[in-house]
Amino acid sequence: MRLLATSILHRTTTTTTINLYPRMPQLTLGFGSSGSGTRQLSLSPQKPIRQITSSSSSSSARHGGTGQSDLWKMHHEEEDMAAIVKSRAKDKAEGKEVTMHDDREGGEVKGQPGKRTRNDSPQGGGVAGDERVIKKHKNAYEIKGKIATAEDAARADQDPPLDQLLRLVAQKKEGIKKGRSVVYWMRMEDLRIEDNTAFAQASACAKQLGIPIIVLFVISPGDYRIHDRAKRKIDFVLRNLRWVKAKLDKINIPLHVLTYEKRLSIPKKLITELFPQLGATHVFANIEYEVDELRRDIATVRFGQEKGIDVVYVHDRLVVPPGKVLSKQGKPMSVYSPWQRAWAKVLDEQKEFLRMQDVPPGNDKSLRDDPEFGKLFEATPIPDFVDGFKCDDEDVMRECWPEGTDVAKEVLHRFLYTKPRKPQFQLVSPLSEGAEEDAKNSRVAKYQVGRNLVDADNSSKLSPYLAAGVISGRMVLNAARKFGKGGKLDSGRDTGVGMWVQEVAWRDFYNHVMAIWPRVSMGRPFLEKFADVQWEVNEKHLQAWKDGKTGFPIVDAAMRACAKRGWMENRVRMVSASFLVKSLMLDWRLGEKHFMECFIDGDLAANNGGWQWTASTGTDPQPYFRIFNTLTQSEKCDPNGDYIRYWVPELRNLKGKAVHDPYHHMPRNEFKKLGYPEPIVDHKQSRERALFRYKNVGERES
Ligand SMILES: Cc1cc2nc3c(=O)[nH]c(=O)nc-3n(C[C@H](O)[C@H](O)[C@H](O)COP(=O)(O)OP(=O)(O)OC[C@H]3O[C@@H](n4cnc5c(N)ncnc54)[C@H](O)[C@@H]3O)c2cc1C
Numbered sequence: 001m002r003l004l005a006t007s008i009l010h011r012t013t014t015t016t017t018i019n020l021y022p023r024m025p026q027l028t029l030g031f032g033s034s035g036s037g038t039r040q041l042s043l044s045p046q047k048p049i050r051q052i053t054s055s056s057s058s059s060s061a062r063h064g065g066t067g068q069s070d071l072w073k074m075h076h077e078e079e080d081m082a083a084i085v086k087s088r089a090k091d092k093a094e095g096k097e098v099t100m101h102d103d104r105e106g107g108e109v110k111g112q113p114g115k116r117t118r119n120d121s122p123q124g125g126g127v128a129g130d131e132r133v134i135k136k137h138k139n140a141y142e143i144k145g146k147i148a149t150a151e152d153a154a155r156a157d158q159d160p161p162l163d164q165l166l167r168l169v170a171q172k173k174e175g176i177k178k179g180r181s182v183v184y185w186m187r188m189e190d191l192r193i194e195d196n197t198a199f200a201q202a203s204a205c206a207k208q209l210g211i212p213i214i215v216l217f218v219i220s221p222g223d224y225r226i227h228d229r230a231k232r233k234i235d236f237v238l239r240n241l242r243w244v245k246a247k248l249d250k251i252n253i254p255l256h257v258l259t260y261e262k263r264l265s266i267p268k269k270l271i272t273e274l275f276p277q278l279g280a281t282h283v284f285a286n287i288e289y290e291v292d293e294l295r296r297d298i299a300t301v302r303f304g305q306e307k308g309i310d311v312v313y314v315h316d317r318l319v320v321p322p323g324k325v326l327s328k329q330g331k332p333m334s335v336y337s338p339w340q341r342a343w344a345k346v347l348d349e350q351k352e353f354l355r356m357q358d359v360p361p362g363n364d365k366s367l368r369d370d371p372e373f374g375k376l377f378e379a380t381p382i383p384d385f386v387d388g389f390k391c392d393d394e395d396v397m398r399e400c401w402p403e404g405t406d407v408a409k410e411v412l413h414r415f416l417y418t419k420p421r422k423p424q425f426q427l428v429s430p431l432s433e434g435a436e437e438d439a440k441n442s443r444v445a446k447y448q449v450g451r452n453l454v455d456a457d458n459s460s461k462l463s464p465y466l467a468a469g470v471i472s473g474r475m476v477l478n479a480a481r482k483f484g485k486g487g488k489l490d491s492g493r494d495t496g497v498g499m500w501v502q503e504v505a506w507r508d509f510y511n512h513v514m515a516i517w518p519r520v521s522m523g524r525p526f527l528e529k530f531a532d533v534q535w536e537v538n539e540k541h542l543q544a545w546k547d548g549k550t551g552f553p554i555v556d557a558a559m560r561a562c563a564k565r566g567w568m569e570n571r572v573r574m575v576s577a578s579f580l581v582k583s584l585m586l587d588w589r590l591g592e593k594h595f596m597e598c599f600i601d602g603d604l605a606a607n608n609g610g611w612q613w614t615a616s617t618g619t620d621p622q623p624y625f626r627i628f629n630t631l632t633q634s635e636k637c638d639p640n641g642d643y644i645r646y647w648v649p650e651l652r653n654l655k656g657k658a659v660h661d662p663y664h665h666m667p668r669n670e671f672k673k674l675g676y677p678e679p680i681v682d683h684k685q686s687r688e689r690a691l692f693r694y695k696n697v698g699e700r701e702s
Pocket of ligand 1: 510
């Protein structure tokens with residue numbers, strides 16, 4: 001039986017013994033298990049087990065040519081793998097047992113290949129559960145722990161780290177002594193003080209115990225590297241932290257900011273050094289659902305248990321926590337539409353999920369003179385930047401994405417109550433002047449149509465704020481609820497607001513998928529049956545896509561916008577992603593990584609969900625043969641070509657439909673004068689190639 005989120009962890013919980021932990025990077029060292037039971041670290045790609053008949057020149061590069069190794073280099077960070085391998089070898093030499101996912105400090109769960117407890121395979125495609133369908137992943141990118149082996153992913157699905165964490169946190173706590181302070185460990189996904197569950201619970205605990213609350217933030221460059229965090233995102237986090245610090249300061253709460261270079265050392269450092277220094281025996285944090293973060297948190301709870309420190313983790317990130325949306329048979333669901341209906345029903349019936357937490361009152365101002373804690377107010381200033389993550393375009397980012405919950409609330413207000421303005425796709429603030437209040441003709445009112453257009457400020461642009469927790473999902477849905485009849489949350493497809501609520505629900509959905517099937521944050525396809533789709537290895541094509549020089553104007557406009565703005569509208573995310581995967585036949589994980597490195601709203605669950613949906617390896621129930629036609633999509637989402645003309649200046653003077661497809665609309669000599677690239681692939685041929693490769697997984701067309 002799977003253990004789902006226990007109610008004691010839910011946000012309404014008011015127990016005094018609490019425990020949670022922060023976010024960590026996604027990947028995870030893949031330890032393939034051999035038939036004999038010994039495990040090997042997968043540092044290099046597996047040898048292909050099936051002969052590929054191919055006329056493609058990239059096929060040779062794929063198995064050892066320079067192109068391949070360069071691509072690996074691009075795709076994977078060195079990380080602290082060497083240290084881990086060394087340490088593991090030492091353990092082996094000393095006869096210690098080696099764990100399946102050795103997070104070094106983490107006291108990970110031992111792999112138990114023989115013990116399967118779960119059979120909730122996703123609908124529509126044997127992901128995990130049946131060892132007979134688990135094949136070794138043969139793609140070129142299985143190196144340096146970035147992509148777990150199929151076996152490890154299946155094991156993680158069998159007993160997801162979230163369940164493990166929840167079981168640990170639910171254990172009875174005894175003998176926790178009153179400390180000198182209570183710590184709320186803020187993570188990069190909950191950068192606000194309003195409606196923040198762990199913060200509220202930590203504050204209540206501190207009040208009850210009559211001791212101060214301290215807010216902790218751990219900067220972890222190792223995590224940022226291994227998780228492909230964008231410099232812009234880290235800059236955004238620091239900006240929001242400064243905003244939070246100022247707010248905390250007003251209520252006499254110090255924000256203690258630390259940098260730990262070695263990500264795997266965080267649990268031990270906190271439990272054995274920092275918390276004792278702060279005299280903290282009660283620590284609270286909001287759960288992060290990514291696999292590495294959960295493993296770090298499991299380790300922290302365990303170390304805490306050994307040392308008499310109660311680390312409490314609570315659900316906060318989503319409106320409805322994972323495990324609460326189930327089918328009639330009580331099973332997790334992986335198809336969005338029925339899931340969304342069930343999600344809406346849960347919200348309708350269980351009002352507490354939309355209940356918000358007040359900003360806590362804070363500490364007494366005498367704390368500032370406290371010999372021990374007073375100095376914390378100034379002791380650890382927020383750095384201007386994190387080494388290796390200095391934002392190259394911070395001025396533009398500040399303009400386009402100003403920080404703070406107040407800004408996020410105003411962005412939300414504009415979306416709900418002001419008219420769409422044309423054009424708003426340039427490098428402008430979401431709060432730029434000229435917005436006209438008009439609730440009837442507001443952006444949300446027109447969202448059914450507007451959400452698929454890229455030529456105005458149609459969508460909310462809240463994603464950076466939601467991804468970093470600058471505003472909560474509950475806050476936005478409560479604002480949306482005001483439009484529903486009798487205060488009911490409208491989530492139907494008939495109204496703009498209902499449609500928008502459905503989009504917000506996707507955020508919960510992809511996080512649920514990740515929490516229930518952790519494989520998706522381990523680099524594995526949701527549908528394991530597509531693990532061996534044969535990808536091209538073509539650096540030129542990959543670079544052309546990244547640079548916006550593919551010769552497909554809508555893709556190029558989107559990719560150039562991504563490079564400049566760190567953000568894209570949903571429609572063009574889908575179009576450009578589909579182009580990379582289905583037209584260029586490049587591994588979706590390359591695109592996933594690139595988006596994470598560029599986006600200010602980079603979020604593993606949403607990004608991975610979007611990529612896997614597009615690559616047909618994910619939860620989308622549509623068959624793989626739905627392939628976007630780039631030209632048709634272009635004409636639909638940018639009917640006048642304004643978006644393309646702005647981002648692709650070479651095409652600025654083109655009139656009419658030529659802007660969507662200049663190569664086929666213009667005489668060759670005229671086209672050449674544009675200085676714009678010819679299409680790098682033929683749509684029809686690439687479509688046929690994709691169909692073949694998906695239909696015949698593991699094979700290439702001969
Ligand atoms: C390939 C691909 C990669 C993506 N990567 C990310 C990402 O890294 N971070 C991210 O926040 N979104 C991502 N999305 C989802 C979506 O494109 C963005 O959330 C949306 O474009 C943000 O614009 P908005 O805030 O104006 O959205 P709105 O249309 O106003 O929607 C409101 C909110 O709902 C949520 N949302 C909307 N659509 C989705 C979706 N499909 N999946 C998950 N949440 C959704 C977001 O939090 C968004 O801010 C990705 C989509 C695709 C296809």
